Amino acid sequence: MIKVAIVGGTGYTGVELLRLLAGHPQVELTAITSRALAGTPVAELFPSLRGHCELAFCEPDIDQLSRCDLVFFATPHGVAQAQVPELMKRGVRVIDLSADFRITDVPAWEQWYNQPHGAPELVEMAVYGLPEVNRDAIAGAQLVACPGCYPTAIQLGWIPLLESDAVDPQQLIANAASGASGAGRQGKTELLLAETSDNFRAYSAGGHRHLPEIEQGLRRAQPAGSAEARVTFVPHLLPMIRGIHATLYSTLRGGRELEELQQLFEQRYADEPFVDVMPAGSHPQTRSVRGSNMCRISLHRPQGRDTLVVLSVIDNLAKGASAQAMQNMNIMFGLNEALGLESPALLP
Ligand SMILES: NC(=O)C1=CN([C@@H]2O[C@H](COP(=O)(O)OP(=O)(O)OC[C@H]3O[C@@H](n4cnc5c(N)ncnc54)[C@H](OP(=O)(O)O)[C@@H]3O)[C@@H](O)[C@H]2O)C=CC1
Numbered sequence: 001m002i003k004v005a006i007v008g009g010t011g012y013t014g015v016e017l018l019r020l021l022a023g024h025p026q027v028e029l030t031a032i033t034s035r036a037l038a039g040t041p042v043a044e045l046f047p048s049l050r051g052h053c054e055l056a057f058c059e060p061d062i063d064q065l066s067r068c069d070l071v072f073f074a075t076p077h078g079v080a081q082a083q084v085p086e087l088m089k090r091g092v093r094v095i096d097l098s099a100d101f102r103i104t105d106v107p108a109w110e111q112w113y114n115q116p117h118g119a120p121e122l123v124e125m126a127v128y129g130l131p132e133v134n135r136d137a138i139a140g141a142q143l144v145a146c147p148g149c150y151p152t153a154i155q156l157g158w159i160p161l162l163e164s165d166a167v168d169p170q171q172l173i174a175n176a177a178s179g180a181s182g183a184g185r186q187g188k189t190e191l192l193l194a195e196t197s198d199n200f201r202a203y204s205a206g207g208h209r210h211l212p213e214i215e216q217g218l219r220r221a222q223p224a225g226s227a228e229a230r231v232t233f234v235p236h237l238l239p240m241i242r243g244i245h246a247t248l249y250s251t252l253r254g255g256r257e258l259e260e261l262q263q264l265f266e267q268r269y270a271d272e273p274f275v276d277v278m279p280a281g282s283h284p285q286t287r288s289v290r291g292s293n294m295c296r297i298s299l300h301r302p303q304g305r306d307t308l309v310v311l312s313v314i315d316n317l318a319k320g321a322s323a324q325a326m327q328n329m330n331i332m333f334g335l336n337e338a339l340g341l342e343s344p345a346l347l348p
């Protein structure tokens with residue numbers, strides 16, 4: 001059994017991770033932290049876990065955490081940077097769901113996240129936890145930086161095109177919309193039901209902190225010598241709870257036909273358990289991935305012109321965070337990658 005702790009068990013990603021880990025046959029949950037609710041039984045805060053989790057929330061105590069094989073951080077940016085170095089020294093493996101170790105350019109991270117980085121020496125050794133590109137490195141990693149939700153949907157939708165130089169890398173436009181759980185569980189006026197429901201809006205159109213992560217991932221996919229991928233990214237807030245829908249526009253190069261591009265995607269993801277390339281021309285819905293680790297993708301070439309449209313949907317809390325984190329855990333511990341993640345999406 002893998003002894004596991006979660007730091008930050010009261011946020012949406014923390015409780016989604018708890019839900020998934022509680023059903024994992026190889027995991028023994030040993031500690032779930034919350035400073036505010038230390039001593040409160042987990043199932044009292046989350047009655048959905050009654051009968052599945054007997055633990056009470058505890059303080060994040062480094063000695064207790066270091067007795068685990070693996071610690072997940074489901075905490076705001078900056079927290080893992082402060083606590084991970086000591087855990088690493090003690091030989092514990094870590095999966096961080098926050099952005100602390102995702103971006104290798106530390107000055108860029110400090111600029112976008114508006115704070116000094118607390119453990120720059122660990123950034124280079126952290127492995128970016130997108131299994132579809134980094135599976136081998138994840139297997140041997142001590143520290144895995146789980147991708148952000150928008151970056152997961154967007155990179156999976158574009159990587160095959162960037163790898164094969166099929167589109168102009170400097171004309172990439174991503175319109176993506178997220179459910180409100182993407183903003184976390186803290187109380188904020190703009191997330192009240194009366195503000196989000198029956199409403200739709202863009203935000204951070206002038207620059208969102210996921211942009212450097214998206215561009216970093218796409219640039220890693222490009223063949224040497226290509227002009228660097230450059231993305232215009234505009235996120236939107238959807239009046240729903242879970243799900244991300246990304247609509248990705250790019251300009252085709254080399255006159256490739258839609259059938260050829262469809263084959264490219266099907267071959268690229270043929271062995272991927274959590275990427276579904278749907279028939280060209282179909283419209284994946286967020287509901288088709290709700291509560292599951294799946295990313296569904298489809299390709300369109302409107303009016304047969306040179307703009308290729310890729311549609312990519314995920315559940316922001318699942319493939320966009322906690323389920324992907326568990327997929328990474330399975331890879332790190334040599335288990336079947338899909339263990340505990342086989343359930344299809346929730347309907348309706
Ligand atoms: N929501 C989403 O869709 C996605 C979120 N993420 C990332 O995952 C992380 C978690 O997000 P989310 O689940 O929304 O929850 P929150 O950001 O609301 O995280 C809150 C949790 O972290 C704990 N926490 C806060 N500060 C500290 C601290 N200094 N030390 C220890 N624990 C602390 C809180 O408990 P307490 O204060 O009681 O200790 C609480 O359990 C964030 O970095 C987020 O950006 C990533 C992908 C998608």
Ligand SMILES: CC(=O)N[C@@H](CCC(=O)OP(=O)(O)O)C(=O)O
Binds near residue numbers: 148179181182183210
């Ligand atoms: C809807 C919404 O507000 N989404 C969040 C992104 C989700 C997230 O938490 O991503 P990180 O892990 O990179 O912080 C936002 O746009 O800030």
